[in-house]
Amino acid sequence: MEEWSSKRLDVRTDLAVEERERFPGDGGEVSGVVLKEWKKKEKGIHLTEVVIKNEEGARNMGKPVGTYLTLEAAALEKKDENFHEEVVSELAGLIGNLLKHHGIRTGGMEREPSSILVVGLGNPGATPDALGPKVLEHLMMTRHLSLEYGAEFCQKNGYPILSGITPGVMAQTGMETSEIIKGIIGETGPDAVIVVDALAARSIHRLGVTIQLSDTGIHPGSGVGNHRNSLTEETLGVPVFAIGVPTVVGAAAIVHDTVGAMVEVLKRESGTRRYGDYIEGMEPEEQYELIREILEPQFGPMYVTPHNIDERVENLSFTISEAIHKALFQ
Amino acid sequence: MEEWSSKRLDVRTDLAVEERERFPGDGGEVSGVVLKEWKKKEKGIHLTEVVIKNEEGARNMGKPVGTYLTLEAAALEKKDENFHEEVVSELAGLIGNLLKHHGIRTGGMEREPSSILVVGLGNPGATPDALGPKVLEHLMMTRHLSLEYGAEFCQKNGYPILSGITPGVMAQTGMETSEIIKGIIGETGPDAVIVVDALAARSIHRLGVTIQLSDTGIHPGSGVGNHRNSLTEETLGVPVFAIGVPTVVGAAAIVHDTVGAMVEVLKRESGTRRYGDYIEGMEPEEQYELIREILEPQFGPMYVTPHNIDERVENLSFTISEAIHKALFQ
Amino acid sequence: MEEWSSKRLDVRTDLAVEERERFPGDGGEVSGVVLKEWKKKEKGIHLTEVVIKNEEGARNMGKPVGTYLTLEAAALEKKDENFHEEVVSELAGLIGNLLKHHGIRTGGMEREPSSILVVGLGNPGATPDALGPKVLEHLMMTRHLSLEYGAEFCQKNGYPILSGITPGVMAQTGMETSEIIKGIIGETGPDAVIVVDALAARSIHRLGVTIQLSDTGIHPGSGVGNHRNSLTEETLGVPVFAIGVPTVVGAAAIVHDTVGAMVEVLKRESGTRRYGDYIEGMEPEEQYELIREILEPQFGPMYVTPHNIDERVENLSFTISEAIHKALFQ
């Protein structure tokens, strides 16, 4: 489906794979961006690696330079009492490699493990945005054990030095999450930060079955919570990794896709391009007016979410926490 | 906006006022339905009473025979530390009158108060569907006081005889909510039931600012939870009142309205009715295909909800519980 | 430590093993009661079976006729990411055998499985009393699947027909838990009920490391919540099993044991029995006055609980839910 016009519309996605889909063709065809795809068929897992290599690629993709790994598994749709062991293993492997690539040492190595702060971004009170906080609830923290029993305690036991915080949202604390996290980093000096967040996708097909892992942190406007500030190596001083799962689709994306589909129908049926072109040729103001009549942006962002999102978020939170455990603990 | 075709679309609303809006004109013009509207300007409250008088009206409206009161107050959008006293008073008055109309006696009357079971329908774990359970949390139950201190205790103190239950959802209990509620009614024999539920609206404008009160109970397919069974006087044996606030709009409604807006644009701009008519004249199958391409109904119902729905539901739950207290306690 | 006087004191325990300890000697020496003990040393598990055979035994023990199995494992004190697999297996075996002994069919058998209602007794808002509700949160219900897909669905998949409810507490619902449960049983007709409850022990040593399983249901005065009504085969019409873990010790038990210890010291040190006898010979009123000065019974029951009870209850809830799954699902 061709994109008829998105200049005036907030048809956001936090998924690099969806940004990449806007461009036709395989890896290498978008300047500054390298795409790799591979499947683990027997596990039902489809993996993608999008590497944005330079500023040109960043401009094309609307995302910063860095690595974006996506794991997609249809099995994640159903509940599984083992929290999807194959997905956990695969994701743990991706996390471990990405951390290692950045010089972060996990538990069980020869040298002392790195200290890692995990941040559960999101609003614990709003189900689609509660993924980060829920993952934090399941994690086993260890930093206090090294405070109590000495520096070698974690190393001996194959533990990482793990701490974690759920900073809540600004309406609840009066503070930006970046202020809270910067403050904590200033006091506890971790070597790296892993942020867990709920994401917005453009397509309903991605909801709850796609996990994105990146080394570019969190950027303004991203996440279900439309984060206000950056949480990146530039702003926090240490590498910032992000793990996210899309739980909502922006309502504007739904409307946008509908209009696009309408255009296709018109083109197909009318025998000429004329009226399809008409819509495509609408002034941005008119397009915007069309969407505005339905969505009333003064209400703020509106999200489309599946009815059973609470079960999905609960299950996914265990899949992610188990993958973090598997990646960090020996 | 003319309705171009809704035969194949689930463009549901739980609000009687929205069903009534499908028909042009004032009260009396839909056979079997009487509409009354009045404002309390100084309080910013707009009230509507839709009475469906007979089966013909029920067929026209797609809702059962009975009374539907709607209270709309833009002030409900903002947080208020008094939980919107004027709305509480107004709603309490409507609740009191409707109960009285059905012979239900509230606290503070000459005779012994009626016993009332309040049901908090909905999924406590899914924020837009948690309104019912949250209201139950704030209610002051009194039935156990009459069990403990005797039948006249509540009457002397101006209390109603109030009990309450949050039956959860079928995935959590393995039981239909109607089974749980019928069973409880069989054991405790209340004179009436008040069900509190989160609703689906057709228009975003209604979300969180509209409260509906009815004496027709709960019908299959209604509510954010798409309830499977009826909770009505027919099925439960006692009068069933329902209080609800819309917290979601069905995604199909959003798409439907978009397509309708598109049709208007085409008509207006193209100078002829031709292409507008074209869309309107599409076979139902083609219209359905259009929507299906976007929404994939096999994912189940998808809902559009504002980003700050948790705050709204929290505040509304207090407004409703306070109104119930004010209506039932002397 | 000899019991100096408990006539006027509420030194309650819900554990049959602790009642049995009041009598010296091995099994068979308390009339009407048979005691068996055995260890699984390599797993660190100590098992006890107390069978109260007749009314005389019931009078001696202050507990009804029936079977009481106790599993004790010191390992339960520490957190374990496998939720204590050995304990889960052992407990699952005990549950399975006890159910089978009563003719209850679990999933995976030749015939259609029995339908079982699990009740999570207790107050979800009071941490030491939240064990039952937490276990219910982790259980996988299946009854609705048989409602949806037909009677053979569960049998084919090796599932039991499982439903569950958390009835809350009377202050929150205005109803006795027995009314709610009776009502639900009347509507859904299960073959058996399993109640999960938090218990009161007499000794701190038992807290969080002892699991009791019985086929005698719940009796008035038992549990952290001091239950008001019976949930037994007599009152509910079907076999009622109970699984519980002590999370509190009654404060009166602490005081009682202190006074007993004081008596021992006096006897030992004073060279004669005289002053120990003095205390033992105190009028019940004086003994009661002693305790009253400290505990002020008009405040209601006071409980002693470890500071990290929330972690313990969280972990134990998984151990118990996993054991129930293992016992019931093929």
Place this chain on the structure above:
Amino acid sequence: MEEWSSKRLDVRTDLAVEERERFPGDGGEVSGVVLKEWKKKEKGIHLTEVVIKNEEGARNMGKPVGTYLTLEAAALEKKDENFHEEVVSELAGLIGNLLKHHGIRTGGMEREPSSILVVGLGNPGATPDALGPKVLEHLMMTRHLSLEYGAEFCQKNGYPILSGITPGVMAQTGMETSEIIKGIIGETGPDAVIVVDALAARSIHRLGVTIQLSDTGIHPGSGVGNHRNSLTEETLGVPVFAIGVPTVVGAAAIVHDTVGAMVEVLKRESGTRRYGDYIEGMEPEEQYELIREILEPQFGPMYVTPHNIDERVENLSFTISEAIHKALFQ
């Protein structure tokens, strides 16, 4: 009741009034400590002010130099739908005066209001320790409004500049609460900190009916959570106020009081002081052994708490949040 020996026993109290009770007589009789008491009879409120003036007083009391205000109201035992308005007003007055005394400016004054960080100390998952976190949930934060709308926004509206955080407990975060709070203070620079915490009392009579307000912050070993670090002006760099309500009594206090009562009985009844003296003269090791046999300190602190502590904490959290609002907002 005379204190027979507390050298080896942890008979802790966080309440200055209880420490003061150890000394006979009125204010002025303990060197370095000034006591004032006054009643508001018509409101059923009893107020106490303990001022520890110097290091000698600090040594006598086992508490730091500063001011400790206690508000006691028997009415707090019962639920009240107005959250005890009189207590709210009185407490708000005490808070306002203490802040003003330290130069902190509340909302509604001529000059720009001070910025205040409220900290909800305690474990949200352990009911008796959840008071702080619950108060935070009810507070209306305003600092983000000044970030969004400019510095004069709060002043114009009579708001304080209020932010807040619930730092959780070390087992959940891997960090000391002091590290989290110091970090946040470093980033956001408040003028003062108010800590809300659940306390341990020595006597059951104080539970839930006593509110303590001080300007000395939090010291190691205090609170239900036995805090590890200080949160004081010395460690945080700004004035630290503390508001607390006792929700538990240490189990050792119960035992200690029992032994003391026993001693009294012996003295009274035996006609001589001999055996009372015997117990009082016991070697510390023997006394300790006595308590140890019952409480097994290796289990960690054990707490005695009323059975309905969840209701109490819930109600008290509103009383305290409302008092904070009344003190800070014009």
